[in-house]
Amino acid sequence: MSRAGGGPRTRVRTAKGRRVSSTRWLERQLNDPYVKRAKAEGYRSRAAYKLIELDERFGFLKGVERVVDLGVAPGGWTQVVRLKAPKAAVVGIDLLPTDPIDGAVLLQLDFLDESAPDRLREALGGPADLVLSDMAANTVGHPQTDHLRTMALVEAGLEFAGEVLRPGGAFVAKVLAGGADSGLVAELKRRFSSVKHAKPPASRKGSSEWYVVAQGFKGENSGG
Numbered sequence: 001m002s003r004a005g006g007g008p009r010t011r012v013r014t015a016k017g018r019r020v021s022s023t024r025w026l027e028r029q030l031n032d033p034y035v036k037r038a039k040a041e042g043y044r045s046r047a048a049y050k051l052i053e054l055d056e057r058f059g060f061l062k063g064v065e066r067v068v069d070l071g072v073a074p075g076g077w078t079q080v081v082r083l084k085a086p087k088a089a090v091v092g093i094d095l096l097p098t099d100p101i102d103g104a105v106l107l108q109l110d111f112l113d114e115s116a117p118d119r120l121r122e123a124l125g126g127p128a129d130l131v132l133s134d135m136a137a138n139t140v141g142h143p144q145t146d147h148l149r150t151m152a153l154v155e156a157g158l159e160f161a162g163e164v165l166r167p168g169g170a171f172v173a174k175v176l177a178g179g180a181d182s183g184l185v186a187e188l189k190r191r192f193s194s195v196k197h198a199k200p201p202a203s204r205k206g207s208s209e210w211y212v213v214a215q216g217f218k219g220e221n222s223g224g
Contacts, residue, residue, distance in 0.1 A: 034202050038076070044099075047134060048076035049202035050211070051172075055084065057198060058213050060170040064088050064129040068120060068164065070111055070157050071135035073098040078106075081132075091123040111135065111153075117160055127166035133157040133173040136209070143208075147176050154212070155184060161217075162191060169217040176208045188214045 034046035043049075055061045061084045069078045072092030078101050081090050090104040093116060098106045105123045109116050135157065137149030154173045161171040171192065188195045193216030203209055 043076050044074040045076035048080050050200045051077045051080045053200035066128045068128050068131045070133040078104050128164045129169050131161040131171045165217045167219045170215040172213050
């Protein structure tokens with residue numbers, strides 16, 4: 001997928017009371033071709049292009065009928081699903097509020113809340129073809145701690161996927177630099193016929209995020 005064309009960079013003056021890091025973030029946003037493209041094409045976030053690029057490579061959105069979007073806010077991934085699979089039922093969940101999306105059921109709830117899995121299953125109304133997870137723990141600036149906290153979310157997402165996916169379904173989740181650890185990869189390989197790591201072009205080069213794409217779910221008894 002081609003990037004938006006170049007042009008003169010927009011520089012942001014450091015305003016009184018604004019931290020240098022905030023100025024850098026604002027400057028990066030203003031000069032990010034994916035941010036500009038998302039605004040032009042009506043996506044709520046540049047993250048939409050990460051899902052588009054992953055799907056172009058792995059084809060997991062083809063023919064889906066029921067999709068779960070974990071960590072849905074602000075809704076860019078669900079927008080992509082609705083565009084590529086307009087007949088699919090989509091259920092999203094996030095601790096943060098998400099503006100309504102036509103054809104999607106959006107729950108404002110912590111995914112780790114004990115009631116979340118049942119509420120998601122009820123809204124879905126049947127087995128899922130695809131479970132997406134763009135969840136990441138809030139970073140504390142300590143790489144090992146950040147990694148452990150995010151991987152705990154990935155593991156929780158995998159457990160949920162094992163309960164709701166139909167045989168042959170897929171699980172796509174954000175992980176951090178280095179990808180999923182060996183124990184999690186082994187568990188994914190027990191449950192899925194194909195497990196790959198990918199860093200889509202829309203993921204910033206300096207970012208530590210990668211994605212794991214697990215396809216061909218073997219069934220709910222495959223994790224034992």
